[in-house]
Amino acid sequence: MKSAVETLNPTRVRLTVEVPFEELKDSLDAAYKKINQQVTVKGFRKGKIPARVIDQRFGRGAVLEEAVNDALPKFYTEAVNEGELNVLGQPEVDIKELKDGELLSFTAEVDIRPEIEIPDYSGIEVTVDAVEVTDEDVDKSVEQLRDRFATTNVVERAAAAGDVVSIDLEAKVDGEVLPDGVANDVSYTIGSGELLDGIDEAVIGLEAGGEATFTSELKGGAAEGKPAEVTVKVLTVSARELPELDDDFAQTASEFDTLDELKADSRKRLENMKQYDQATQAQERVLEELLKLAEVPIPEKLLADEINTRKHNLEHHQLGQMGLDLAKYLEIQGKTEEEFEEETKDQAVKGIKTQFILDELVNKEKLNVSQEELTEHLMRRAQSSGMSPDQFAQAVVEGGQVPMLVGEVARGKALAVVVESAKVVDTNGETVDLEDDEDEAAEAAEGAETVEAATPADDASAADGEQGDEAKAGKTDA
Numbered sequence: 001m002k003s004a005v006e007t008l009n010p011t012r013v014r015l016t017v018e019v020p021f022e023e024l025k026d027s028l029d030a031a032y033k034k035i036n037q038q039v040t041v042k043g044f045r046k047g048k049i050p051a052r053v054i055d056q057r058f059g060r061g062a063v064l065e066e067a068v069n070d071a072l073p074k075f076y077t078e079a080v081n082e083g084e085l086n087v088l089g090q091p092e093v094d095i096k097e098l099k100d101g102e103l104l105s106f107t108a109e110v111d112i113r114p115e116i117e118i119p120d121y122s123g124i125e126v127t128v129d130a131v132e133v134t135d136e137d138v139d140k141s142v143e144q145l146r147d148r149f150a151t152t153n154v155v156e157r158a159a160a161a162g163d164v165v166s167i168d169l170e171a172k173v174d175g176e177v178l179p180d181g182v183a184n185d186v187s188y189t190i191g192s193g194e195l196l197d198g199i200d201e202a203v204i205g206l207e208a209g210g211e212a213t214f215t216s217e218l219k220g221g222a223a224e225g226k227p228a229e230v231t232v233k234v235l236t237v238s239a240r241e242l243p244e245l246d247d248d249f250a251q252t253a254s255e256f257d258t259l260d261e262l263k264a265d266s267r268k269r270l271e272n273m274k275q276y277d278q279a280t281q282a283q284e285r286v287l288e289e290l291l292k293l294a295e296v297p298i299p300e301k302l303l304a305d306e307i308n309t310r311k312h313n314l315e316h317h318q319l320g321q322m323g324l325d326l327a328k329y330l331e332i333q334g335k336t337e338e339e340f341e342e343e344t345k346d347q348a349v350k351g352i353k354t355q356f357i358l359d360e361l362v363n364k365e366k367l368n369v370s371q372e373e374l375t376e377h378l379m380r381r382a383q384s385s386g387m388s389p390d391q392f393a394q395a396v397v398e399g400g401q402v403p404m405l406v407g408e409v410a411r412g413k414a415l416a417v418v419v420e421s422a423k424v425v426d427t428n429g430e431t432v433d434l435e436d437d438e439d440e441a442a443e444a445a446e447g448a449e450t451v452e453a454a455t456p457a458d459d460a461s462a463a464d465g466e467q468g469d470e471a472k473a474g475k476t477d478a
Helices: 021-038 051-058 060-082 135-148 199-203 247-253 259-293 300-322 326-333 337-365 371-385 389-398 402-421 438-447
Strands: 002-009 012-020 087-099 103-112 125-128 151-154 164-173 176-189 211-217 227-241 423-426
Touching (some): 012 021, 012 060, 021 060, 021 103, 051 060, 060 087, 060 103, 103 300, 125 259, 135 259, 176 227, 199 211, 199 227, 247 259, 259 402, 259 423, 326 337, 371 389, 371 402, 389 402
Antiparallel strands (some): 012 103, 087 103, 151 227, 164 176, 164 227, 211 227
């Protein structure tokens, strides 16, 4: 076999391959055997039909086509290895010549990883938010805990903001009660914004047994988005009572004996959260600066695949779970379709650039992933996905996504190397000493490749799946 590589651009090549016909012998034998098992010829036992009879009955061309389809992946892979190419995705194969008994010639165009020059990143400087926890922050945290322990008691007075009311609702459109427009004994906290627009104004001032009618745009159901005439009847009014902020509350709501101990723990928790946010912010901003320094050509087909993958995941995973379609999502976000397309493209470009640069850093720094690091990362991903570690691990193995997870950890380690060399200061001008948390760095690197909100361990993105079964050149017509 002979092969030659022609560079079409920095991210795409054309392979030209010539194969002497004798090298197709194994594939020809396999083709005759396969056809033998699929067809029946009178006078011959199944599987015992001579090759000349198959040629006469079904045509030599059918045999050649089967043989070529069987052989192409092997010859393509040999050519890739011979050219020492780092290919991305599937090739576009074109049979140029097939002379029975003489020669097979084909071309294969395929995207490749571009050669990337890793820039000097030692001078990167970023500023992050300072870790500051105020007394007001602590008080707010304690108040949120206090709110969870509130009790309700029915009162004989008009409803006011903050009260919990039990109500009946009836919605009409064009004077007709909707099939799904009646709801009874609904519990609603006035001011929570969890029901229809206008309901707060309607129920405030009503006592038990009182009714009011208001107009509101329906948020769901068969008449979603239409203005409806809604009648609300108050069944009961209950006042929420918050527990006293004292040592008894601390003992009821926590493992602490005093309110001061509870507040001290709340402060510590808030500090830890802000330190984590600060570290994540530093990693994201260092990554942004690194991306600005490097020139990275983007393969067009890979970019198109990545954009389509992101749109598919958004529409069929994230929005589907929320009961939204793309049009409604764009309306809520206040974006046009053109703005959404441009934003998705920018995110895809950033994701591909991130992966290319960090993968190159992994190779340059000779970073390896240990079993312990992989297991720890898998546990964190399982926790964020809401699955048990065993369930998540099984899904990863069955989906062939172990290499993807290994790549995430390795890229996290590469980003950690860059962060470690960067100068990070907070908004107070103080130098920030970041702990070397490679899993947080992996999340920062991975976050650059997600749409709006990531879906846990779902379809591998086009950028993640680029090292797929590149040997499968696919079916061709001989």
